[in-house]
Amino acid sequence: MSSRGFTLIEMMVTIALLTIALGIAVPEMRSWLEIRKTRAAAEALLDGVRLARQEALTRNAGVEFRYDSATRTWAIGCAAVTTTCPATIRSREVYRAGNSTSITVNPTGTSILTFTGIGTRRATNADTSAPMQLLTASSTLSSIDQEYAIAITAGGQNKLCDPAVATAGDPRKCP
Numbered sequence: 001m002s003s004r005g006f007t008l009i010e011m012m013v014t015i016a017l018l019t020i021a022l023g024i025a026v027p028e029m030r031s032w033l034e035i036r037k038t039r040a041a042a043e044a045l046l047d048g049v050r051l052a053r054q055e056a057l058t059r060n061a062g063v064e065f066r067y068d069s070a071t072r073t074w075a076i077g078c079a080a081v082t083t084t085c086p087a088t089i090r091s092r093e094v095y096r097a098g099n100s101t102s103i104t105v106n107p108t109g110t111s112i113l114t115f116t117g118i119g120t121r122r123a124t125n126a127d128t129s130a131p132m133q134l135l136t137a138s139s140t141l142s143s144i145d146q147e148y149a150i151a152i153t154a155g156g157q158n159k160l161c162d163p164a165v166a167t168a169g170d171p172r173k174c175p
Contacts, residue, residue, distance in 0.1 A: 034100065034144045041095040041103065042137035042148035042160055048074035048092060049113065049135075049150055049158045056115035061085050062122065065113040067135065069103060072096075079114050079126050100141050106134040119156040134174070136163060151175050 006014075045067070052065035055076060062079030073093050078085035095101050105111065113132040114122040121131055131152075138147040145164075151174045152158045161174035 031144060034139050034141055035146050037095065037099055038101050038137050038139045038144070038146060039148055041099070041101040042135075042150060044092060044094045045074060045103070045135050045137065046150050046158065046160050048076060048094075049152060051090060052076040052113070053115045053119050053156055053158065055089055056117055057119045059085055060117040062117065062126075063089070063115050064125070065115070065132070067094075067103065067105060067111050067132070069105075069111075072103075079122075100139050102138050102140050104136045104138070105132055106136070107132075113152060115156055121152055121154050121156050123154075149174050 048067075049065050052063050056063035059078070063076055064079050065074060065076050067074050071093075072095055073091055075088050075091035077088040081087045094103065107130050110130055110132050112125045112127070112129060114125045116122050121133075123131070125131055133152055135150040136147055137149075147163050149161050149163045150158060151161055153175060159175070162172040163174050165173045167173060
């Protein structure tokens with residue numbers, strides 16, 4: 001005689017195995033999502049820096065990249081506003097409120113990076129402040145230790161790097 005269906009014991013064993021699997025997978029998934037949010041914020045900053053440099057080259061004029069930590073946004077605009085070069089060319093939110101990402105700027109207190117018409121980083125901004133040289137995105141959760149940085153050289157080159165990497169020759173190393 002053939003039997004169809006599941007016994008109660010088979011069903012309980014299956015539910016127990018699923019519960020164990022979910023108990024292992026859910027914390028790992030949270031960590032993975034948090035790392036992805038932090039990387040997305042770093043990539044949004046890198047997009048802004050690259051766009052500012054490209055606009056400076058295209059317009060052959062000084063273009064500023066500005067990061068506002070209060071509104072979590074970046075904006076790019078011309079250092080010297082004219083009819084053909086506006087104060088705000090584009091702006092974007094880096095991450096949404098409630099996200100546990102934190103952005104730090106080096107040198108501390110700086111919020112502007114100015115590119116010259118040939119794409120290099122200006123030595124001082126129009127307001128005489130030092131330009132940004134490093135932007136770091138990190139998670140505020142203690143269980144996540146991954147950081148991403150955007151390094152901007154004096155020549156205007158910019159790259160997404162990992163500040164924890166110290167090995168010479170590793171492409172993830174910050175300059």
